[in-house]
Amino acid sequence: MKQKVEDLDWKNLGFVYRDLPYRYEAKYKDGEWQEGKLIEDSTLVLSEGAEILHYGQEIFEGLKAYRREDGKINLFRPDENAHRFALSAERLAMPPFPEDRFVEAVKQVVLANKEYVPPYDSGATLYLRPFMIGTSNVLGVQAANEYTFRIFAVPVGAYIKGLNPADYIVSEYDRAAYAGTGQAKTSGNYASSLLPSVEAHKNGFADCLYLDPREHKYVDEFGGANFYGITQEGQFVTPKSKSILISITKRSLLELAKKQGLNPVERQITLEEAFNMKEAGAMGTAAVISPVGSITYEGKKHVIYSETETGPVTTKLYNELVDIQYGKQEGPEGWVQTID
Template identity: 40%
Template sequence: MSLAFPVVDHPSPALAAAIEERLADPGFGRYFTDHMALATWHQGSGWGEDSTGPYTPFAVDPAGAVLHYAQEVFEGLKAYRHSDGSVWLFRPEMNARRLIRSAERLGLPTLPEEDFLTSVRSVVTADQRWVPNGEGEKSLYLRPFMFADENFLGVRSAERVRYAVIASPVGPYFPSGVKPVDIWVTTTYSRAGTGGTGAAKCGGNYASSLVAQKEAYEHGCGQVLFTDAATHTWLEELGGMNIFLVTGEGKLLTPPTSGTILDGITRDSILTIAPELGLGAEVRPVALDELVDGVASGRIVEAFACGTAAVVTPIGRFHQEGADPLFLTQQQGTATMAIRNRLLDIQYGRGDDAYGWRHRVC
């Protein structure tokens, strides 16, 4: 039977003035709304106990399995307010399907696509006051997640699992907005190996990327670029985004999502809209040498990071240990900005939605 996530209203929701103050300068992931969706899965009986109620801390037992074995997966999507006040999701069914794939990889139960969509809609509807207007690229970031909620020591899949959706009003992911981000290329650390969890959106992937991200910050860079774990010669993805290179002839290049890279919904959307912008697109392995030689010779003129949080953010330069920084010739390139604007226009309802990607919530 489908879950309904019935709403239990918060007894003392945030005052309108407090919401207004937070929406004026939300930052990213700093403030949380009044409600959250919850459901619990039990081995044998499946999903139930679903509701959308007041945002409340969890009581975590010290033997809680997720603390020890990291059996956890999550998603990230946004609700956008259009100029007429309506609120919309962007391709949420893609997030639902990816959560299913991630859960399967982590030995967690799967949440049906329909239940995922109901949970997300329920939180957005209950907390619609928290959806900022689209100015300054603000939106309501939604974080569905699922974790082992059983108390035991021993390595096995949990028999009780919790699913939740929380929401946070956000501005641009990089505080500098659309200014180019600098990238640190690591050939020391790996994000994922063949047969590992790289294609799943699980907390462990991010935990293992933090030391490389710290190295990036220490070198004045905003993001880290990982190469393949086996040879460190092929580009994979950034710590929290996919990557595209753009050639002087206007062709997009991005590595395939062959098991070690997260199958980004933004990446997929860009590959879909590229032809309408007159851009070719090639999905194929891209060697680190090709990036270095291509930027140095001027064959690669633009590069950008993409993801739900960062949308499309231009890359300014690549840094590598012991090498001179590589500057892209186009810092806010024509192709990068055309893709960025087209995507934002679809998300915020300013452009036509030829692909049926927008879903109205309220």
């Protein structure tokens, strides 16, 4: 059933799927991408032999549209999402969707569903989910020769509500293999994190923190977000690894941290060093920035800054990033595209 805008409680949306009126679809066939268009049907019809159902050729993205105070709508670095989507496609042996068409399709979906972009100051956004799947019939292990690309939109509240410190546990599982598909945004990486996440939630934790898959010595990332820390010397550090997702939020925060004099760097971070950070947090499109209250490892809890209060560096980074996204502050050139 289509979601009626008048039925939405903007301040209590949650992070759940809703069927909006319009989405974008394009097909890949005979070696080229066909012309795409907006459609109203939210269903997909697949053959039982479709490649996605057997060998998992699937990639996706996540980005948001923000209602400004003047009523216009901002997109935050959609060109970066388009580029990461293309990189993910190449890693999964899929035909990249043209990056300029990706950005244009995102804009079409936002404008077609613009009444569902939450009001300014509601704390909510319009989340865009582009994805691509292999649809041709296969039996042996091989890449598909036909694909479907879609973008749908959903009004959402915060994935992690506000700057409230959360508790995490170090997982005994690996999320992705070194030099595997960890740098691609593909469903298999997230499927492998579901069991650890379920177990973490049962034990009262927000999510898992994964270590590097080769030595289990260095911090990689959380189940749904990247990790950052503020050292005792005040430096912004974030893991560098071949098994973690290329994060647009992380790249943005590295620039903002440099502007704020935090001498940011990507490098390996040992677990012991993470325990001794002055501040730490999770960062991503859905999470934005979420402070880490504690990290539990082998039954021992390590508190980072505070379990009840957010550190000053995290607060300042969060405020600047969000102000740029909502148009309250001008960001670096090209970061924001305003539509409507």
